[in-house]
Each structure stands twice: as C-alpha cells, then as structure tokens.
Amino acid sequence: MYVIYHSSDSFASVTGVSMLSLFENNKGMDYIHVLYIESGITQENKRRLRNIAEQYGRELEFMKMPDWSEKLNIDLKSSKKEWHGLGYNRLFLTEYLPPDVDRVLYLDSDTLIEQPLNKLWNQDLTGYYLAGVDDCLSSNYRNLVGLGKEGTYVNSGVLLINVEKWREDRICQRFIDMIIKNNGFFIFNEQTAINALFCGKIKILPQNYNVNSLVYLYDFDELMKLRKPYHYSYTKEDLLDAKKHPIITHYTGNFYVYRRPWAQNSDHPHAQAFLKYREMSPWKEEALIEDAKDQNAKCCNKLCHMLPRRIMIRFVSFLYNYIRIVAFTVKLNRAQNRCGKKSRLSGNNSWWGRY
Secondary structure, three states: OEEEEEEEHHHHHHHHHHHHHHHHOOOOOOOOEEEEEEEOOOHHHHHHHHHHHHHOOOEEEEEEOOOHHHHHOOOOOOOOOOOOOHHHHHHHHHHOOOOOOOOEEEEOOOEEEOOOOHHHHOOOOOOOOEEEEEOOOEHHHHHHHOOOOOOOOEEEEEEEEOHHHHHHOOHHHHHHHHHHHOOOOOOOOHHHHHHHHOOOOEEEOOHHHOEEHHHHHOOHHHHHHHHOEOOOOOOHHHHHHHHHOOOEEEOOOOOOOOOOOOEOOOOOOOHHHHHHHHOOOOOOOOOOEOOOOOHHHHHHHHHHHHOOHHHHHHHHHHHHHHHHHHHHHHHHHHHHHOOOOOOOOOOOOOOOOOO
16 A cells, blocks of 8 residues: 655654554555655654654655745645645645556545555546545535536545556646646645546545544534535435544544644544554654644634534534635635746656656
8 A cells, every 4th residue: 555645844743643543553454655745854753753664564755845836837825824735745646656556545644544444445446536535515615616516525635546547647737737727826725626627537435534523523414504515425324424433534623623632632522532543653752732723713713612502503604605705716816817927837847757
C-alpha cells in the first residue's frame, strides 16, 4: 500500500500519530510505503517519524514540498486565511510517484486510522479517477464550485486515487489549465478543483472511511437542517454505523468544537481515540498545544454553545448556506476579475518528473 501525507512542522506530531495508527491497525498488510511531503520539518521530528516507521518495519520517504505558486508562475490564493494551500500537492501526486505505482491513498494529517484498510485499498477503481466520501454540500455551494447535477462532492481528506488513469489522461496538465483559467483561486482550494474536474467519475465510499466532525457532533436530521444537501449519499443508519464503527476518523475543524484532540482540554467527542495513539507516539511526553483559535472563532463558539441547540442549528445554517455563500461569491468574482500573471506553462513543462 502506497500512502501520501503532507504537512509543515507545526503538524508533524499530529501526522505522526495518524501514521502510527495506520501502521498499528494494518499489521497484516504485506507492504506499506509512506511518502511524506514536508515543509520545514525539523530533524528531530523527522527522526521521530522515522522511528515510528522502523518500529513497524515500514518504509518512510521524505520529499520537500514544492512552492506551487513559483512552479506554476501564478499566485495560488486561499479562500480562507487559515487554509495555507498545502493541499495543492494533491493535484500533482502523480509527479511524486514511481512509474510502477498505479494507485495511492492520500490521507490528511488530521486523520486517525482505526481499522484495517484492506477493503479500501482493494476497491475496484475501473472507470473512476478516485474514490472518496460524500461531503454533504448544499445546492448553493454546488453552483458556487461549478459542480454539475450528476456529480457528488467528496471531501479530499481521504482519497484513493487511480494514478494509472491520471497519467493516461494527463490530469496534471488539466489541473494546470484550470488553475490558469481561475487565476489561481478556488472556493475550498484544491478540493473544488478535484471535484469539478472529476464530476461523475468519482466512486463514493461508505461514510466509515472519512468520519468527519459533523458526523460525531450531529444526528442525521440535524445535519440535514444544518447543511441542506442537494444530494446526500448516506442514510441515517449509515451515519450511526460510521459513528459507532469508524474506519478512518477525520478531525475536521467545526464551529461547535473549541479545541481538537491535539489541543489542551479538547471538547471533541472522539478525542480519546486520538489521545490513545498519541500515548503510543514519540510525542507522548510533550504537552498538548494551547488553544490556537482567533478571537472571532472563540466568540462564535461561545455564542453557539449559549443558544438552544435547535435555534443554534437554524442560525448557523443561515450563516453557512446564505451569508457565507455571498462572502465566497464576492471573493470568487474578485479573483476572476483580477489580472493574473501570464503563465509560461505549456503541455511539455520542464519540471515534470519525479523530484
């Protein structure tokens, strides 16, 4: 199994816990090779990460994260200031991989692997560019990100990618063309680019393979009121099963959670699972980080917890599905109207190839 992570040094310990959980719960897997695309990770954290791999007899390879704005000669922008654009690596994963690798599992740093991944790894991807889990998107957002009616918008934190098909169809160049056309700006960054390009050609996985914070925090009816999805791939029973039997937990940020599991005094409902594996890691003696939310986020959290739950869900639904849409639309229009750098890119870019 070939797996890719990426992070800066600030998330190295979180990624290390995820990697440890991957190895711990997949001891029966014959082969696991982890490619870690890193940005400024210290030698000490690299040593700790290598020790985890050596402990389980697995392969770990580091690769320096490219500056994609520089390589593509266009200013890649983020729709939210706290999103650092590291995820653009996902668009060019085929360029990191040896030619004999025909599929790869991409995992966000804030994931926790809680069961074996044999069934996931052996999914039939014939005719699909990738497999992922539905992200519960409303019709307003679908229009904003350019998703057709036939497509399902998946969360890009867990992706099983058909590398062979990406190479055959020259997907990297198609992503480059999209980036130039959009002047380096996408709502939800690279996740939107992936879903828009592969609309209708994404295999939908069970919710258990990407149990995000929404699933842990809300029941099915609350989630439908909160997100108002145009189409949702899962039933009430599916969400209950995912919450009870997660295969991969994804600790996504959420307005109702003050602190995720790697922060002090976490209030995430599934925090103990993460802390269990952290106690097995080289960072177990280190203090958890302090709360890093800005003042506006803290005020929003406090207000949401003060309101009756029913009113809170209606209030946040209005902000999420209408006010936020307006704000994102303004940003999108500005980006599209702004003159970007002239690109020197062509179909035969000199930097293609494995770094």
